[in-house]
Amino acid sequence: MSHYNRVALIGLGLIASSMAHAIRANGLADEIVGHARSTETRATALEIGLVDRVFETAAEAVQGADLVVLCVPVGAMEAIAREIAPHLAPGTTVTDVGSVKQAVVEAVAPHLPAHAQFIPGHPLAGTEHSGPRSGFATLFVNRWWLITPLEGNDPAAVTRLKDFLTGLGANVDEMDVTRHDLVLAVVSHTPHLIAYTMVGVADHLRRVTHEEVIKYSASGFRDFTRIAASDPTMWRDVFLTNKEATLDILGRFTEELFMLQRAIRMGDGEKLFDYFTQTRAIRRGIIEAGQDTAAPDFGRSPTTTDPAKK
Amino acid sequence: MSHYNRVALIGLGLIASSMAHAIRANGLADEIVGHARSTETRATALEIGLVDRVFETAAEAVQGADLVVLCVPVGAMEAIAREIAPHLAPGTTVTDVGSVKQAVVEAVAPHLPAHAQFIPGHPLAGTEHSGPRSGFATLFVNRWWLITPLEGNDPAAVTRLKDFLTGLGANVDEMDVTRHDLVLAVVSHTPHLIAYTMVGVADHLRRVTHEEVIKYSASGFRDFTRIAASDPTMWRDVFLTNKEATLDILGRFTEELFMLQRAIRMGDGEKLFDYFTQTRAIRRGIIEAGQDTAAPDFGRSPTTTDPAKK
Numbered sequence: 001m002s003h004y005n006r007v008a009l010i011g012l013g014l015i016a017s018s019m020a021h022a023i024r025a026n027g028l029a030d031e032i033v034g035h036a037r038s039t040e041t042r043a044t045a046l047e048i049g050l051v052d053r054v055f056e057t058a059a060e061a062v063q064g065a066d067l068v069v070l071c072v073p074v075g076a077m078e079a080i081a082r083e084i085a086p087h088l089a090p091g092t093t094v095t096d097v098g099s100v101k102q103a104v105v106e107a108v109a110p111h112l113p114a115h116a117q118f119i120p121g122h123p124l125a126g127t128e129h130s131g132p133r134s135g136f137a138t139l140f141v142n143r144w145w146l147i148t149p150l151e152g153n154d155p156a157a158v159t160r161l162k163d164f165l166t167g168l169g170a171n172v173d174e175m176d177v178t179r180h181d182l183v184l185a186v187v188s189h190t191p192h193l194i195a196y197t198m199v200g201v202a203d204h205l206r207r208v209t210h211e212e213v214i215k216y217s218a219s220g221f222r223d224f225t226r227i228a229a230s231d232p233t234m235w236r237d238v239f240l241t242n243k244e245a246t247l248d249i250l251g252r253f254t255e256e257l258f259m260l261q262r263a264i265r266m267g268d269g270e271k272l273f274d275y276f277t278q279t280r281a282i283r284r285g286i287i288e289a290g291q292d293t294a295a296p297d298f299g300r301s302p303t304t305t306d307p308a309k310k
Numbered sequence: 311m312s313h314y315n316r317v318a319l320i321g322l323g324l325i326a327s328s329m330a331h332a333i334r335a336n337g338l339a340d341e342i343v344g345h346a347r348s349t350e351t352r353a354t355a356l357e358i359g360l361v362d363r364v365f366e367t368a369a370e371a372v373q374g375a376d377l378v379v380l381c382v383p384v385g386a387m388e389a390i391a392r393e394i395a396p397h398l399a400p401g402t403t404v405t406d407v408g409s410v411k412q413a414v415v416e417a418v419a420p421h422l423p424a425h426a427q428f429i430p431g432h433p434l435a436g437t438e439h440s441g442p443r444s445g446f447a448t449l450f451v452n453r454w455w456l457i458t459p460l461e462g463n464d465p466a467a468v469t470r471l472k473d474f475l476t477g478l479g480a481n482v483d484e485m486d487v488t489r490h491d492l493v494l495a496v497v498s499h500t501p502h503l504i505a506y507t508m509v510g511v512a513d514h515l516r517r518v519t520h521e522e523v524i525k526y527s528a529s530g531f532r533d534f535t536r537i538a539a540s541d542p543t544m545w546r547d548v549f550l551t552n553k554e555a556t557l558d559i560l561g562r563f564t565e566e567l568f569m570l571q572r573a574i575r576m577g578d579g580e581k582l583f584d585y586f587t588q589t590r591a592i593r594r595g596i597i598e599a600g601q602d603t604a605a606p607d608f609g610r611s612p613t614t615t616d617p618a619k620k
Contacts, residue, residue, distance in 0.1 A: 075579075124526055128593065144525070144526055146526075183522045183523070183526060184526075186511070186512050186515050186523055186531070187512065187522075187523055187526050187527055187530065187531040188526075188530045188531060189530075190508065190511075191508055191530040191531050191533075191534055192530050193567075193570060193571075193574075194504055194508060194567070195530070196570070196585060196586055196589050197563060197566050197567045197570055198500065198501055198504060198563060199589040199592050199593075200566055200585060200588065200589055201496070201500075201559065201562050201563050201566050202496050202497065202592065203588065203589065203591075203592055204562070205496050205559075205562075211595070211599075212493045212497075213493070213496055213497055213592075214592065214595040214596050214599050215454070215599055216434055216454055216456075216493060216494075216497050216498075217497055217596045217599075220497065220498040220499075220501040220502050220505070220537050221496070221497040221498060221501050222596060223501075223533040223534075223536065223537060224501055224533075225589070225592055225593040225596055226533065226593065227530050227533060228586070228589040228590070228592070228593065229589065229590045229592075229593035229594075230586075232582075232583050232586035232587045232590070233583065235582070235586050236579050236582040236583045236586065237579075239574045239582055240574070240577055240579055240582070243574055243575070243577075246574060247571065247574060247575060249511065249515075250567075250571055252511050252514070252515075253507060253508060253511050254564070254567070256507050256510055256511050257503075257504070257507045257560070257564070260503060260506070260507055261503075261557065261560055264503075264549045264550070264553055264556060264557060265553070265557060267550055267553075269385075269546050269547075269550050272542075272545070272546040272549055272550070273542050273543065273546045275506060275510060276506055276538070276540075276542035276545050276546065277542045278510065278513065279506050279509040279510055279513065279535070279538040279539065280538070280539045280542070281513075282509050282512065282513055282523075282524065282535055282538070282539075283438065283509075283535040283536065283538065283539035284539075285521075285524040286524050286527045286532060286535055289521075289524050289525055289527075
């Protein structure tokens, strides 16, 4: 299994803290160091033993590291790249965990020295929580970790990184930068924007329906709220930096929604039935691909939830 | 605890089969009888011991029952009401589990005899599965069961039904028919339509991206597919019969979506950030109301899922 001497985690949120736990659990590095902008996050990281050492600046954190992982919001990548560039040792691999790739490549690649290997990456894993206490070692198990190697990457460095990510429990796939951004606009970015929108609409109505929306959320709305509870900074940056693909998919979505809305207005039951039958097949595909369980309601156990008494 | 001599379940899908299990587990009736239109469903119901007796017609099934529960799609309610009306014993309570209430009241109430009590109801519980084998006894535990009593209902009959539903594990609330349909359009009907739409959009794209959509679904899209895998007949009827409220909420949704879409196009990060921050608060409200768990990713355990190997 691949092993690094020193891994530097830049940014200490959900992904970085999960990486720290998984690296330690699987013995993938001799030392884990970290940097976070906030004093409180740095203190927490030391307190819970997330990293061996923590630094006030990213420049200090990357010194002597043979793997640097950029775990900051996409909008913060360029400043970090400029800051760390002079401090990267020859042969250091730099990767990132940003949800978009074209914008990260443009923000980071031009600033790094030729003697560093920048291999962009994106783990398709997360929860609705954030911060240094939200990580856990199994976050990446059986989840995809996409990497989008660049022209000129050293094949040995790519293989070493892939082995390391596999060691974290992930299934690693290579993908082209542009294709990554389109696929993610479909499976992640647009669904998130839609969930945010629906929750926002309900919030306006909540004021007139006296908390009924929250109270009766179990009927579909609840899944939207989980998605819409994700980190606001991260998602702002996703939409600003994967603008073209998101707007393209949103356009298709609106077109399709209007078609169904018209079917409702015209009372076209056959069209609705056929459409809803078709979408069931996709669900089956996901279960067969092992990306979800067929257990009812995702195996949520109602008996273990606190009762919501009136 | 409330008790009926004979409960007749008309339709034997997810809700009815869960009721059968819960009635038996909690000793809420001496006998459970059932009717399903399909020969196969009737055979299954007997085979797995869901009901004590099963009938080819709803008319036979309701004879001698003191509680009749209509568990058929909303579009089938009127025909069933006409069929059973002459066979209802004096004092029988009739309720239903339809997802809309105004349309059910209009379809059922005019046909029932004055000596029966029609008390409409709607359990806010379900999974993406359907059919007689999909039921389980704890489906209603800690879930809301809304009833919308009608003018002229006997208060004693209403209290008896409420006690019975509480015995199934549900939290029972009374609501006005019109308000029910509006609240459900927000928390359930519109979110379902949106999920169906997003899955449909992805399906069109799937054909060009070679299964990538299914493969990488874990990043938000997966929750949509669960919602969009629900029973097509039931949902067709929901949209056809709660047309006004659904179209109203859809209009608000589209308006809101265009505002966010414009913010993306204009690069207005502040607007996006503020919006996404606001929606987080709703999620907290739902967790505090006990309608979901704060466990990351709904407590999905990635390690118990079959690996999706390439």
